Amino acid sequence: MGCGNLTKSLAAGVIAAGLSLPAAAQNPSNDGNAADTGVLNSEKAARGHQQPAVYSPYADRNFPTRPFFGDTHLHTAFSMDAGAFGARLTPRDAYRFARGEQVISSTGQPAKLSRPLDFLVVADHSDNMGFFPDLFAGKANVLADPTGRKWYDMIKSGKGNDAAIDIIVSFSHGTFPKDLFYFPGSQPYRNAWQVTIDAAEEFNDPGNFTAFIGYEWTSNTGGNNLHRNVIFRDGGEKASLVEPFTVYPPYGSDNPAELWKWMARYEETYNGSVLAIPHNGNLSSGLMFPVEEAFGKKLDADYVATRAKWERLYEATQTKGTGEAHPNLSPNDEFAGFEIWDKGNLDGSVPKKPEMLEFEYARAAYKNGLKLEKSLGTNPFKFGLIGSSDAHNGLSALREENFFGKTTPQEPSPHRMTSVFVDNKKTGVTVMDWEVGASGYAAVWAEENTRASIWDAMHRKETYGTTGPRMIVRFFGGWDFVAEDAHNRLPADVGYRKGVPMGGDLQKGPEGKAPSFLVAALKDPIGANLDRYQIVKGWLDAQGNLHEKVYDVAWSGDRQADAEGKVPAVGDTVDVENATWSNSIGAPELAAVWTDPDFDPAQPAFYYGRVIEIPTPRWTAYDAKHFGVEPLPGTRMTVEERAFTSPIWYTPG
């Protein structure tokens, strides 16, 4: 029965029953009798029982209305390398800083964010987690061991150097006390993991700040980066039932496939939920996005399905370079050469070869993924995009004017932009400290600031990455968007109604129709104006060839696109010497509807949004100004910050 018929029946029933009506109206034949509720007749009664019109456009809204900004990849003193570099901040300190408190950095500097983050994952390395602080703090498990006690006493009495030497000797001679080994299964390791969990539980504040439980699995064989950050949806009650997966047998493996097995075991055994986020394909010597084989095994249907299941996101920008696109792979993309690290692998032991690049960058992986889906049934590289820091000093501080570096030695100082980060004497691969980027953050479209809501949004890939600023970016795809939709001040309202958000899928559309995309972006309120909003498309043609094209779909000012659709540069207001810029160019917001002019319904494709700011000073410019030091020749001094959305994939029916 339709709604209208129901209300009419109800109205008639009420009238017939004589209930809830003024006495004068109870005569069913007495249409138009007056009462203090007005004249009631059957027509009016019928209208009154219809579904009431909703005045508030926001009532019953059930889609995400704001992005939550956070960092899924922060290290503290609990990571062996961070501690070794001098980091003293603990997970608790990291959460305090992330939620907006001022802290003192490991080099004695007061530090505070411009605005609190919404969420944080302290992702310390799973290998030897927590050893460093325990040793120097004289933890009970250390003191309980006679040798640990001896070392601690030596340290406290000023003989720390002797203790350090003693530690080396015992390690190399195999006499290192077993009780002090920080491997999974050992009590010290369990303690360190529990401290990590407890810190997250303490600072998790649903509705205000989310502290996720997580860790970094650090596969690094041969210096080739295959790292993943593992993030739990669950709280401590489940996370404490397991210990992180490491890379050293028998406690772990350097093969991502084994990590996925660990994740599957966790979910099956404890009914929990985890996901893994890889990063730094640019330092993987071409191993991050394989298309033929992985770890000596030919790619098969199981591999691609398993990878797609567990690796829902990719950290495409961070301090060790941005991995969205590479100018060699995308020569027609004038914005592809952003904060590129392409000299070698993680420690510079393997110099970069051109043939590696295709298997290291996100856009190329998206393209190859279309091909793999065709041959193996699943697209293993159908990941969403985020940014995060990989900072190793407990400070997720990535704004250019507030950049606290990747490691403790890179905290603000006159020397940090002239020092060396990697200097491999054998291969000649050198990366300078100035090449470290002040990037990035993850932006997640979730309904609320809770573990479940943010994790679920990550899982469905409704995310975008930024290189530091907090611009707000919407990206919807569908078949029915029209130009007027871009004028709607509630783009999400029409976006969710007519299409799918970033991370979503489009299947075969109406005959003769091309997909249309509703894009909208708002500048960071304390940041720079926007230059343009682009859509990057990749597709697989009938001959099995892969293609890509970047379209400028919205831009500031009255610039005119050329014959090829490219919009000229927005200009540059940066005063490098004074590290200032002006919002006299660009626009605070951009919105448009764009329909794919080159659509072929038979060709699988992906589309993702990329928003670019006007040029602004880079952290190196702020350092030069603050410290009065000259940068080295070739130092990048300006930056065009950006955001990249998760794609929307089109699959022919």
Next chain:
Amino acid sequence: MAYRKKLAAAFLALSLGGEVTPALACGYHDPSAFARGALNWLYPDSLHVPTAEWQAEDAGLLPPRKARTERDLFEFHRIAADMKNLGARLASVAPPGVGEQGLSVVLLNSVMWTRYATGGGGFTTEVHADGPGESDVVAVTTPKVVRALLDGVLTFSSAEAHGLLRLYGAAEGQQALRASFLELEMTMPAAPGERAPDNQASAEITGSR
């Protein structure tokens, strides 16, 4: 150098579960970085000293920094000479100035150790030592601060008060060292802007933008 390498190797070994390979977790394998980082654990807040140095430069407490990073081929020799000079000054008031314990000075950011001790052969200065001696008082500072002390630009108490020099070790040894420097400064012309050595420098260290 040997001490530094050993210390760096120790932490490298520990970080990789005993497998000492060139592949580090995050690509930074300069042994000096490990040696410096370990100092922040062995001598808490020692890495605050370089921060105090640039803040002091900004405040005018120390001479201004150079704008350009230039390779100084004679840097080591110059610093070594300063450390020897410091030793010579300390020798003039020791014993008992340096006290029963020795004094080891570690300079940041190079992590270069210099050890001063009084033994059977008298007062000795060992520049570029392997590390501190057992029970030594340890002073963490920078070459620029040492130079400022030698030039009389800065007093020891002022350096310590502004975090430009941090002492670690037995309290008696630290006091003895302070007394030694006080004695030295009594015999030296007052630093510009300062009077008696127990007066604090009036300059505020802000370091803010």
